[in-house]
Amino acid sequence: MAEEKKERIITRARLRKWFSLKKLNRKYDFQMSHDETGRTMLKFRLNLLNLVLVILGVALLLIVITSIIIAFTPLREYIPGYTDTNLNREVYELNLRADSLSREMHKKDVYFDNLKKIVEGYDFAADSNLALTHIYEPLPSGVTDTITLKKSVQDSILRAEYEAQNQYNLFGGDLMSTTKPSPVVKNFFVPLIGTAINSFNAAAGHFGVDIASNGDQIINATLDGTVVFATWSINNGYCIGIQHEDGYFSVYKHNATLLKKEGDYVKAGEAIAILGQSGSDVTVEHLHFEIWHNGIAINPAEYMTINQAQDN
Numbered sequence: 001m002a003e004e005k006k007e008r009i010i011t012r013a014r015l016r017k018w019f020s021l022k023k024l025n026r027k028y029d030f031q032m033s034h035d036e037t038g039r040t041m042l043k044f045r046l047n048l049l050n051l052v053l054v055i056l057g058v059a060l061l062l063i064v065i066t067s068i069i070i071a072f073t074p075l076r077e078y079i080p081g082y083t084d085t086n087l088n089r090e091v092y093e094l095n096l097r098a099d100s101l102s103r104e105m106h107k108k109d110v111y112f113d114n115l116k117k118i119v120e121g122y123d124f125a126a127d128s129n130l131a132l133t134h135i136y137e138p139l140p141s142g143v144t145d146t147i148t149l150k151k152s153v154q155d156s157i158l159r160a161e162y163e164a165q166n167q168y169n170l171f172g173g174d175l176m177s178t179t180k181p182s183p184v185v186k187n188f189f190v191p192l193i194g195t196a197i198n199s200f201n202a203a204a205g206h207f208g209v210d211i212a213s214n215g216d217q218i219i220n221a222t223l224d225g226t227v228v229f230a231t232w233s234i235n236n237g238y239c240i241g242i243q244h245e246d247g248y249f250s251v252y253k254h255n256a257t258l259l260k261k262e263g264d265y266v267k268a269g270e271a272i273a274i275l276g277q278s279g280s281d282v283t284v285e286h287l288h289f290e291i292w293h294n295g296i297a298i299n300p301a302e303y304m305t306i307n308q309a310q311d312n
Helices: 002-018 021-025 048-072 074-078 087-119 124-130 153-165
Strands: 027-033 040-047 195-198 209-212 218-220 225-233 237-244 248-258 271-275 286-293 296-298
Touching (some): 040 048, 087 225, 225 248
Antiparallel strands (some): 195 209, 209 286, 225 237, 237 248, 248 286, 286 296
């Protein structure tokens, strides 16, 4: 027991001696000299306390510098767990653009849907009660059920006249003209080499000319322009419409198949469809061809050479 106690006392004495302030304040010389000449290159004196304080100071300085870099510089993006500071703003702007594009596409879809209805002969009289309703924000059914409109004879005549004038007018009423276009204004390309079996008769509601031919003939565009619709309907079959310059608009109905799609730009004489007899009540292969100018139907036979059927 006496020996163990003596050893503990000696150990404590050694520890006190090692951690004594005098020990920490004891100075040591650090010297760097040349290997061959022995000339002193660097020499400084430092004690253990100063060495500990320098190490702690350098560590603290590194921590501060690292914190500043992470908080105020873009370098923190390279540290795992941190994202781009502009990411949230960019995502918000992209969401706004996507929402705007979605609304514009919806408007375009409604526009082309209405244009197709016009070509297919849709009965707009059923929609007369919603004439004042915004097409993109319709009133609730509970509100429209309480609306009753009385149509006068004058109103029906005016409505029919206006719809007939603007049936294919894509640019509004500024280009409307009651004067017939001159045949020398455009060089119309005959869409199909064949024989006219049914002539233009606007009074009877036949706003074009029917051209018959043999075999799977190619239907050509009559002028340069852009395809605004290429669709199929029960009455007209495969139908394509092209918007041209100067307010001209051409329609090609009862095709076997279409070679162009909406948005395509075509040149005069370029193939756009194949001759067929699609559509209801069509008994012979033929092309129903219409030309409109500023919303008014014109006789294609007055602007191009179309062979007429011989009467027996």
